[in-house]
Amino acid sequence: MYSCYCLNILIEALPENCQGVSADSLSLSPKERDDSFFQQDLKRVKTLQKVHKTHPDLVLTKDVGKWVINCCANCVCETYAVHNEKGPDSVLIFANLRDTKSIERAKTEEADYSKVFKIVISRSPVRANSSVLYSYPQCNPEAAMNNIKDYWLEYMKKETIAVEQRIKQFADEEYEKFNNLKTAAMKEQGFLNSFIQEMSQQQKHEVQHKAILDAVKEADKMLCVDVCSPEYGTKINKSTRPSPKRQKSSPAAPSSYDAEAIFEMEGSEDNKSVSGTDVEESDREDTAEGAITMPVRHSVPKHSIAKSLPMDIPTFLTQNRNHVEDEYDDLPRQENVNIAESIKALAQSVHGDAVFGELPRPRVSNQL
Known part of the structure; x- marks a missing residue:
């Protein structure tokens, strides 16, 4: 796979189907030779699988002789040219395009890569080789901005649905955890309440049992005094x-x-x-x-x-x-x-x- 510098134009073609070619072997006309696209290193693609344009409004096209040249306005890269008569069977690409490894590295490492628009967006308003763009017809800015806005709205809609699904899934998981915790807490509360009630009953029985034992001991003591102590018994008889x-x-x-x-x-x-x-x-x-x-x-x-x-x-x-x-x-x-x-x-x-x-x-x- 090949792409322009900003990943806006993606060309699906096998590397073995791409061979270097010179301007002399292409039988170009003088007008075609003078164009900037044919003055750079080129490769011929024998079998073109697919060309994907992420934002077509950022792609400029012009006809030069028998060729239609495509240029990415975002990164100012003249990417490929298609023969008007032969079509996909005769495609020329810029030899210094990004390959598959460079594309993956740009998606993960490039700070200017936009996850929303899926391209590398330069923060500087001035592009290198911007003079190249002057040879291409001017695009419709309003249509381009509207298409970019629609792209953004569609992305946000999809992302909103995805976020809601993630939130719902997260909420379901959290509620399940909360319900499990609540059930466990209720069981633990029941165990504690049972323990407190049982402890209270045991303390109450223990107090009653102790009071009964004290009363019995006191009664035995009094009975022993009445029987064994004649002096104390005489005093009691006197008083009673x-x-x-x-x-x-x-x-x-x-x-x-x-x-x-x-x-x-x-x-x-x-x-x-x-x-x-x-x-x-x-x-x-x-x-x-x-x-x-x-x-x-x-x-x-x-x-x-x-x-x-x-x-x-x-x-x-x-x-x-x-x-x-x-x-x-x-x-x-x-x-x-x-x-x-x-x-x-x-x-x-x-x-x-x-x-x-x-x-x-x-x-x-x-x-x-």
């Missing part, structure tokens, strides 16, 4: 057991026996108050000493029982019930009583003229 004398600080309700068989006489209230005071003073002394007191039975004074009744009334000892220590004394034996005679004597004492003592008060039951 009700004192029998302290209970007597308030007058106790009479039992059922007292309510039915005992009648208070004059002066009995004073006796009770005196006895109650004695009991309260005894309680204070016992409490101050910190000793455990045993319940003591108090006998009912004989003068508190009505003696004006003409019948024998059995006397009962006041029983103080204590849940800690119950000591019962033997009750006195009762004498045989004639119930009929007692009732008659009771009736006479109530309706008789002489009154001994106060009449019996109505029964009041203090039992709840």
Whole structure:
């Protein structure tokens, strides 16, 4: 393959089909000899495969005798000439054109090579040998610029589609990576949440278990102290057991026996108050000493029982019930009583003229 300096004109021909030729062997006319194209080194191409013009508007042509000469206006290179009568079978090319290696090197190494327009574009507005162009007909600049613009738009359209495809492919790959990362992150989050919940439950159970063990140890310790330490047990009994004398600080309700068989006489209230005071003073002394007191039975004074009744009334000892220590004394034996005679004597004492003592008060039951 051969090309002009800027790669605008590409000639496809095998090197073995190209042979050097002189102007004398071509049988040129004087006019043809005077042309600049025939004054340079030339090669004859026996078999021309194809001629490609990247930008045809940058290629100038002129007829010289029987030949049509083509010149690239971009690099000012008279590239090839075609015989008007013989056509492709008689083609002359410039001997110093770029070969295949030089073309590839220009595409990769030339800084002025345009990837858009596929040619080497010189940044200088002045071309070498620009006087050669004056012998060629002037091209239409507007048509040339419009064609270059269309070429640019077509290229940009294709490149836009290609870029969108690359972006779509890249986006699909990135989204796939992102989805994989998201799935992995969700799984890892689930693992962490499960671990945190399990750890929290274990800590909660451990705290509860520890609290239960502490409570059991404390209960065992207290039980051991109650059983093994008599001093500590005595103190607890003192504080928890009700004192029998302290209970007597308030007058106790009479039992059922007292309510039915005992009648208070004059002066009995004073006796009770005196006895109650004695009991309260005894309680204070016992409490101050910190000793455990045993319940003591108090006998009912004989003068508190009505003696004006003409019948024998059995006397009962006041029983103080204590849940800690119950000591019962033997009750006195009762004498045989004639119930009929007692009732008659009771009736006479109530309706008789002489009154001994106060009449019996109505029964009041203090039992709840």
